[in-house]
Amino acid sequence: GAGVSQSPRYKVAKRGQDVALRCDPISGHVSLFWYQQALGQGPEFLTYFQNEAQLDKSGLPSDRFFAERPEGSVSTLKIQRTQQEDSAVYLCASSQGEEQFFGPGTRLTVL
Amino acid sequence: GQQLNQSPQSMFIQEGEDVSMNCTSSSIFNTWLWYKQDPGEGPVLLIALYKAGELTSNGRLTAQFGITRKDSFLNISASIPSDVGIYFCAARDQTGANNLFFGTGTRLTVIP
Numbered sequence: 083g084a085g086v087s088q089s090p091r092y093k094v095a096k097r098g099q100d101v102a103l104r105c106d107p108i109s110g111h112v113s114l115f116w117y118q119q120a121l122g123q124g125p126e127f128l129t130y131f132q133n134e135a136q137l138d139k140s141g142l143p144s145d146r147f148f149a150e151r152p153e154g155s156v157s158t159l160k161i162q163r164t165q166q167e168d169s170a171v172y173l174c175a176s177s178q179g180e181e182q183f184f185g186p187g188t189r190l191t192v193l
Numbered sequence: 194g195q196q197l198n199q200s201p202q203s204m205f206i207q208e209g210e211d212v213s214m215n216c217t218s219s220s221i222f223n224t225w226l227w228y229k230q231d232p233g234e235g236p237v238l239l240i241a242l243y244k245a246g247e248l249t250s251n252g253r254l255t256a257q258f259g260i261t262r263k264d265s266f267l268n269i270s271a272s273i274p275s276d277v278g279i280y281f282c283a284a285r286d287q288t289g290a291n292n293l294f295f296g297t298g299t300r301l302t303v304i305p
Contacts, residue, residue, distance in 0.1 A: 086235070113291060115291070115292060115293075117295075122297075122298075123297055123298070124197075124199075124281050124283075124295030124296050124297050124298055125236065125281075125293075125295045126295070127292035127293065127294070130291055130292055138291075138292065141292070173235050173236075175235070177291075180224070180241065181238055181241065182238075182293065183238075184235025184236050184237070185235050186233060186234050186235050187233075187234075187235055
């Protein structure tokens with residue numbers, strides 16, 4: 083069966099550019115999470131959706147980060163005016179119960 | 194934010210050896226989990242622990258939820274080359290929040 087997919091897998095952006103990262107969760111999963119994983123670190127929570135409602139965005143590092151899930155399925159994480167410190171792997175996870183299933187991530191490099 | 198201190202940072206072991214790694218925190222958690230992450234992939238759940246003192250096995254893996262709810266360990270017995278990867282502890286706190294806090298990872302290398 084299909085797992086969580088993310089696109090693009092790799093993204094290179096010039097500083098100041100806007101980027102959009104897509105997550106396709108497992109079909110039927112109510113909960114969706116975004117995490118940021120810096121090189122050599124564990125993932126850090128960014129935001130959480132239950133269906134289309136964004137219930138927790140406490141982990142978003144600045145107002146340049148914005149996430150949406152308008153129809154309660156696919157989600158997009160948008161980063162405006164990217165900075166070098168935004169370089170990281172962005173992981174999406176979905177869940178129906180306790181266990182979160184992770185996608186392969188999008189590696190963002192900001193030059 | 195909450196911090197999970199994971200050790201060791203890296204391990205080099207011979208195939209067939211047993212491995213032990215642990216995770217500690219100054220905060221109390223309700224759930225402890227152990228994940229493995231391969232290069233270019235997302236973390237995959239290995240073991241989940243929901244009760245203080247719980248000891249759970251999954252094949253060659255054994256993990257325990259510390260009695261104080263502030264720590265957990267993972268043991269891998271009779272390591273094989275495919276055990277190579279980065280192992281993360283993760284935990285969920287008491288607030289009922291769904292997000293996970295992750296440790297910094299233990300990079301395991303198995304020498305055939």
